[in-house]
Amino acid sequence: MTQKAGTSHRPSTLTVKGRNVRVRTLGFVVLAALAIWFIAANTGSVTIRLWIPTVTIPLWGVLTVTLLVGVVLGLFIAHRRARR
DSSP states (O other): OOOOOTTTOOOOEEETTEEEEEEEHHHHHHHHHHHHHHHOOOOOOEEEEEEEEEEEEEEEHHHHHHHHHHHHHHHHHHHHHHHH
């Protein structure tokens, strides 16, 4: 892909209620809403074996911890890439 001289690259945006919203931000909001819905829909208890101990906790707790760990790791990797 080539750019014409004098033009700058701008992120894709959509207009929502009179405001410009980046498509990336809109996608993040949709994925976050789906993740929260999925966590809220799974309320049963599960048994998890952590090397030696076995614990029984609600599935929503496991999914929430997994989501938070994924977000933290994603932010860590994005921060490392931005420093390069």
